[in-house]
Amino acid sequence: MKIVELYLRVRQFVEGRSRRETARLFGIARKTVDKMCAFSAPPGYRRRSPAAKPKLDGFTGIIDQILADDQRMPAKQKHTAKRIFERLRDEYGFAGHYTIVKSYIHDRQVSAKEMFVPLHHPAGHAQVDFGEGLIGGVARKLHFFCMDLPHSDAIFVKAYPAETTEAFLDGHVFDFFGKLPLSILYDNTALAVAAILGDGRRKRTRAFTELQSHYLFEDRFGRPGKGNDKGKVEGLVGYARRNFMVPMPDVASFEDLNSRLATQCLERRREVLRAKPLTSGWPRT
Secondary structure, three states: OHHHHHHHHHHHHOOOOOHHHHHHHHOOOHHHHHHHHHOOOOOOOOOOOOOOOOOOHHHHHHHHHHHHHHOOOOHHHOOOHHHHHHHHHHHHOOOOOHHHHHHHHHHHHHHHOOOOOOOOOOOOEEEEEEEEEEEOOOOEEEEEEEEEEOOOOEEEEEEEOOOOHHHHHHOOOHHHOOOOOOEEEEOOOOOOEEEEOOOOOEEEOHHHHHHHHHHOOEEEEOOOOOHHHHHHHHHHHHHHHHHHOOOOOOOOOHHHHHHHHHHHHHHHHHHHHHHOOOOOOOOOO
């Protein structure tokens, strides 16, 4: 505990002072001060290189290939560490122990896991998605268009009987915000994307191309199956369903419902304004 406290005191003291002076005052080596500035807590022992595994080194390529092939297999038919060990032993003459195979596979799987970092949302960019809910009276499904401005937290929600091209185009109501975005992030909806080409480029639908040509915003698309790419608008879909559609709206028409939704979006914007300054940062009108 004393070492951790020393780390804290040194890191606080060194701000605005030389590391040589800090080392002299605390009676520690200059290299120790450098290490304390690099780590917020004692890092413990660190290997300069990975531990040698001589019995496994000739088999790591085989393990890597098995793990790569497993990515195309159903989850219930992927190799366990035990099964990989058995194959190495029976098919390739591996003479080592199961534990080193298991340890290697664990390290590979940890390093391969997708890492998530906080997303930075610069001004002037939007995200779009559709959600589903129910409308009262005779309960029936509705589809609602959502546009979110992550930088300012301003939102727009509009309901439609179906998720059609007409609804998708109509939902781009930039007058509601008073500005045009620099770019809009979408999923790979068929309303905008006719096909994903081999190199990852998107072939746009004609209707979406005409919309983009009219307003001159840049389009961006999330990775297939990666909803976290547009996490703000994904969150808006859930927020709108929980807050704007509970209890189930009982209205005479979609016009009445959308009038109510517009009012609720504006009210939420006022709540955000009360909590923090709302800066759209959009340079275009």
